[in-house]
Amino acid sequence: MTRATRSESFVPPPAARNGFPLLALVATLALFLALAHGAALTAPFFSDDYILIDKVRGAPWFDLFRPRALAYGWYRPLGRELHFWAILRLFPLDPLPFHAACFALWLSTLGLYAALARRLVGEGPAALATAGAAALAAWGVPIEWGPGAQELWMMVLALLSLHAFARARILLATLALGAALLCKESAAIVPGIAWAWSLAIDRRTRAQAARAVAPLASLVAVWALLHPLLGGRLWGNLVAPLPPAPAAPLTALTRTLLSLVNLDLRPAPLSGWRHALGAAVPSALVLGSLAALSARASTPPQGDGAPSVPSPGRVVVLGIAWALFGWVPLFWPGLSWQAYYTLFGSLGVWLALARFLARRRSLATALIFGIALLRGARADTPAREWGNERLQRFGKSFMQHTERFLRDHLPSLPPHARLYFTAAPRGVVFLTGHGDAPALRVWYHDPTIEGRYWSDYRERGRDEPAGPDYFFRYDSLASWIEVVRGPEDVRRARAIDPRWEQDHARLADVLALGDDWERAADEYRKLAREAPDHPDYAHNVAVCLEAAGDTAAARAWRNRAPKEVSGGR
DSSP: OOHHHHTSOOOOOOOOOOSOOHHHHHHHHHHHHHHHHGGGGGOOOOTHHHHHHHHHTTOOGGGGGSOOSOGGGOOOIIIIIIHHHHHHHHSOSOHHHHHHHHHHHHHHHHHHHHHHHHHHHOHHHHHHHHHHHHTOGGGHHHHHSGGGHHHHHHHHHHHHHHHHHHTTOHHHHHHHHHHHHTTOGGGGGHHHHHHHHHHHTSOOOHHHHHHHHHHHHHHHHHHHHHOTTTTHHHHSSOOOOOOSOOOOHHHHHHHHHHHTTTOSSOOOOTTOHHHHHHHHHHHHHHHHHHHHHHHHTOOOOOSTTSOOOOOHHHHHHHHHHHHHHHHGGGGOTTOOOOGGGGHHHHHHHHHHHHHHHHTOHHHHHHHHHHHHHHHHHHHTOOOSOTTOHHHHHHHHHHHHHHHHHHHHHOSOOOTTOEEEEESOOTTSOSSOBTTBOHHHHHHHTOTTOEEEEGGGOOOOOTTSOOOOEEEEEEETTTEEEEOOOSSOOHHHHHHHOTTHHHHHHHHHHHHHHTTOHHHHHHHHHHHHHHOTTOHHHHHHHHHHHHHTTOHHHHHHHHHHHHHHHHHHO
16 A cells, blocks of 8 residues: 555445444443433433523523523533423423433434444444443443433534544534534534544644644634633633642542542442342343453454454554543633543553454453442442532432422412521532522522522612521431521420520521521510520520610510529520
8 A cells, every 4th residue: 555545534334344333332222221220211301401400491592601600600502501491392291202202312322432443343343342432431421310411412513523534534524513612612622533543543743633623623613712601711801710629630630530430439339238238230231241342253264255343553543542632621721520531541541452452352341340249339339429429419409309309389479589598418510500490480480589508698678579498407317407597386396306495596597697687676576485404595586676776675685684693594
């Protein structure tokens, strides 16, 4: 082959039909998906689901592309806003279609990956690489959580861009990349993978490879300049806060490599090893069987008529480059490490390993079966990380319980009601910020309802609409408990809430700190009646009344306090 010929775009013919068609592979993955994640189809909405539903419900389609009210500052109108808007237009407010969409996107992602790998390594090794990628526990969050669609849409479109680039259809590759960038910022690494493809697979020179990827790289540059969290900080008013600080680079790299075998966390399944591994066995058997059949069908065809594929070394180079470029976003300043951030880069690792494992059937089968078993343990291991599958499952359960409690306790709410909460578990993202509880607005179909923490309480201003205020404390043993401000049946309330006095003492303090002196005085009066020997309650009534301007009543309560002190002692 001459140098001129080698510099042309290398488009290998389809791999030989050696017994593992693509449809059979996708069907096997669908079976694995049903066994490993089928229970997620019944999961409720959670966290960002409500943020996006609250934003897009009732909005015109063109409004979805405006850089306003961006969740966490990221501009992802295709993968988030448009995705949610379209499903809400087609279906009622039901989590099932959102979960089904994630399932379909995951199958599309791995189907496209398998099709691309078949061009490089043949059907058997491609199926083996796909089985290994499917076994990763990091898929749990994108598959089982509605907003995970942004990750999956990005991968689908990025893979479509690579497919088009491999066929020298640069315009289609550029359009697909543009759509991927509007799903998630991680797609910015696609030009790097395309550049590696040009060098390793198409055998172009560096200059030729640079020219080939120039349209993709130029698009990424323009996108970065306009993105609110990137170039928007320099030229516009679209400034958004950076995410939490990242883990140390060495820690991030170590965990990334360990995530390839589902050991980025020390496995400690909450339900116990026996239950976690037992639940994972059926799905692990599916992937283990797929690996065994793939390795068996991996012998390349021989003879002059056999279709050509790139040499193993070139595929390994591409796979390593794919992994390195795919993992670059993990080290972005201000970005905390999450397991599912590693997924796109991990596809490159499995591509690099495909032919090596395909020649070692026993090793490939044992490895993929073992990784799939560890997926069950990893998925049930809790950690204080946003991308932790076990934490998200707890959050979904908590949100479902909270919705049921509020609907039973307060079937309807008047406009401009404010609900205050305390002691909510960490990580459930029920309240997303000061005065922002999108879940409440979705549940009650009322944009005027607010949800806040107790510490955020402030007396309503004169120009603010009137409305009731409700206060709730979460008890891990007794669920939500309403702490009623003002008149109530104290005997009944004490029977429900063993911490009644402590809760109302704190509520009174919260009201006072919020400059709501009259209502704070009412709470301290109630406490003084129930605990007449407590010296502070009567004194605090006097302080609040004086702050409210009722000096005569304040004097009476201040004179009363010493008597109660002496009587109590």
